[in-house]
Amino acid sequence: MNFSEKLQKAVELTITAGYHLNKEAFEFLNEASVTTDPVEIISKVLAKIESLKEKPLFIERSLLEEIVKKPKNVESSYSEAKVEGATPPQVTPQEQLAQSQLILEGKRFFRPYAKDVEAKIKIIEDAGSKLTSSGTLEDYLEYFRDRFERIEKLLRQRIDVKGAVSIADTLRASPNTRLKIIGMIIEKREAKQKILLILEDFTASTTVLVPQNAPPDLLSKARTLLLDQVICVSVIKTHGNLLIAEDIILPDLAPRNQNKAPVPVCAVLTSDMHVGSVKFQEHLFNKFVLWLKGEYGNGQMREIASHVKYVLIAGDIVDGIGIYPNQAKELAIKDIYGQYKLASKLIKQIPDYIEVIIIPGNHDAPRKALPQPPISDAFLERLHDASNIHSVGNPCLLSLHDVEVLMYHGRSLDDIISTVPGINYTQPEKAMTLLLQCRHLAPVYGGKTPLAPESRDHLVVEKAPDIFHAGHIHTVGHTNYRGVTIINSGCWQEQTEYMRRQGFTPMPGLVPVVNLQTLDARILSFA
Numbered sequence: 001m002n003f004s005e006k007l008q009k010a011v012e013l014t015i016t017a018g019y020h021l022n023k024e025a026f027e028f029l030n031e032a033s034v035t036t037d038p039v040e041i042i043s044k045v046l047a048k049i050e051s052l053k054e055k056p057l058f059i060e061r062s063l064l065e066e067i068v069k070k071p072k073n074v075e076s077s078y079s080e081a082k083v084e085g086a087t088p089p090q091v092t093p094q095e096q097l098a099q100s101q102l103i104l105e106g107k108r109f110f111r112p113y114a115k116d117v118e119a120k121i122k123i124i125e126d127a128g129s130k131l132t133s134s135g136t137l138e139d140y141l142e143y144f145r146d147r148f149e150r151i152e153k154l155l156r157q158r159i160d161v162k163g164a165v166s167i168a169d170t171l172r173a174s175p176n177t178r179l180k181i182i183g184m185i186i187e188k189r190e191a192k193q194k195i196l197l198i199l200e201d202f203t204a205s206t207t208v209l210v211p212q213n214a215p216p217d218l219l220s221k222a223r224t225l226l227l228d229q230v231i232c233v234s235v236i237k238t239h240g241n242l243l244i245a246e247d248i249i250l251p252d253l254a255p256r257n258q259n260k261a262p263v264p265v266c267a268v269l270t271s272d273m274h275v276g277s278v279k280f281q282e283h284l285f286n287k288f289v290l291w292l293k294g295e296y297g298n299g300q301m302r303e304i305a306s307h308v309k310y311v312l313i314a315g316d317i318v319d320g321i322g323i324y325p326n327q328a329k330e331l332a333i334k335d336i337y338g339q340y341k342l343a344s345k346l347i348k349q350i351p352d353y354i355e356v357i358i359i360p361g362n363h364d365a366p367r368k369a370l371p372q373p374p375i376s377d378a379f380l381e382r383l384h385d386a387s388n389i390h391s392v393g394n395p396c397l398l399s400l401h402d403v404e405v406l407m408y409h410g411r412s413l414d415d416i417i418s419t420v421p422g423i424n425y426t427q428p429e430k431a432m433t434l435l436l437q438c439r440h441l442a443p444v445y446g447g448k449t450p451l452a453p454e455s456r457d458h459l460v461v462e463k464a465p466d467i468f469h470a471g472h473i474h475t476v477g478h479t480n481y482r483g484v485t486i487i488n489s490g491c492w493q494e495q496t497e498y499m500r501r502q503g504f505t506p507m508p509g510l511v512p513v514v515n516l517q518t519l520d521a522r523i524l525s526f527a
Contacts, residue, residue: 006037010039112351117309132455150462154251170243173237181206181232183233208242218245224434250438267311268308271490273346348383358375396408429488476489485519490509
């Protein structure tokens with residue numbers, strides 16, 4: 001028997017006994033049923049009534065509260081928001097029992113270590129606060145010039161690239177001369193196991209052939225290349241203007257030692273709440289908040305919770321309006337302000353000694369083009385007085401206790417996954433690794449990711465972070481690449497009809513937690 005059926009049976013039991021639940025009592029029963037069997041609650045209430053001399057016609061909330069010691073701050077915000085069409089979470093009896101046990105265990109004394117640790121947050125680079133574009137043709141030219149120059153500079157820091165010459169000089173060279181060129185890929189064609197690249201710099205453009213008899217690693221490298229990516233190629237000049245590739249060199253990251261926090265504080269990395277969707281798993285998020293308060297989880301989970309100093313939410317706070325076809329059918333809250341009102345209420349339940357950093361995603365209210373400005377105060381109105389909650393742009397580079405974190409929602413991961421062989425939605429960390437190798441968060445222009453022509457390309461990854469955090473994919477994945485902890489943070493939304501048609505299965509309720517002193521990551525499940 002699922003959650004809805006048990007709730008219905010509890011109401012029928014009440015009516016059969018000759019009583020009615022008033023509105024407040026029903027709302028309380030709905031809320032309490034997340035962790036306790038509603039039939040059991042009503043049975044105890046009816047037994048209590050039988051012991052009373054005067055029998056009430058209506059069962060009031062206060063009577064239910066006597067029976068159920070409600071876990072603090074576990075509540076259904078959908079009822080407060082009076083959401084039409086919202087569906088309660090589907091929880092099996094076995095899950096209810098397990099949740100009750102964990103909440104009871106979480107009621108033991110909890111002393112958060114992080115509460116006595118002063119926050120150390122520094123915004124290093126907030127791209128969303130430096131928007132200047134007017135959208136002219138000159139803006140686009142300046143944008144790509146800036147991208148080329150800065151990634152070329154990164155490439156020339158490599159010992160194996162310092163001797164690279166311009167494309168114009170290469171075309172004037174004698175046949176069979178070996179040279180290196182740096183160029184932006186403006187066209188890529190693959191046919192009969194050979195790959196043709198058209199590269200361009202400020203002096204000229206040329207065609208580079210990766211022949212079918214090239215070494216397998218070179219062919220593999222060439223297949224992962226993206227349009228508008230800036231690369232270095234070792235070539236042999238032919239008798240014409242065709243160049244034959246011998247090697248492809250990416251700007252990439254050099255292996256590095258990671259910065260670590262001097263004290264054992266943790267950062268929770270999460271994203272993609274999608275508040276307002278009927279598929280938003282509010283009951284899971286409530287368990288997450290209870291865990292942060294030390295009121296949910298076993299001893300090990302509560303020990304981790306006591307060290308949490310930061311919660312990072314990488315975009316898609318709400319589900320938005322008109323984001324994908326037929327979205328309106330799956331919205332519990334059809335007003336964007338209502339969605340943010342509920343989201344703010346949920347986020348505000350996080351303990352005030354924990355610093356919360358929020359960036360927008362493609363479902364959020366700011367413009368869709370990257371970089372995105374912070375979510376406006378007009379939408380986060382209920383968080384105005386919360387000094388521990390910070391709204392910044394997408395992307396954003398910040399320092400938490402000396403550990404540098406690059407937060408990015410991750411919209412361009414769609415372009416990587418749809419373009420590069422061997423990369424899919426089940427392993428988002430592979431796509432994120434490729435972005436670091438490109439030294440750019442959204443290399444492809446004109447794909448699924450809209451890019452604003454700013455005078456400076458804020459999506460170039462000039463400085464390697466200690467942690468690279470993204471979302472968007474709704475799938476948890478993590479790895480370490482050359483001294484960068486890469487984490488994609490899952491979601492809080494079940495599969496929508498749109499996801500189902502795309503063949504995409506999300507992973508709601510899984511939360512990565514990073515110990516900033518060791519940079520060890522673990523995944524906690526609230527599902």
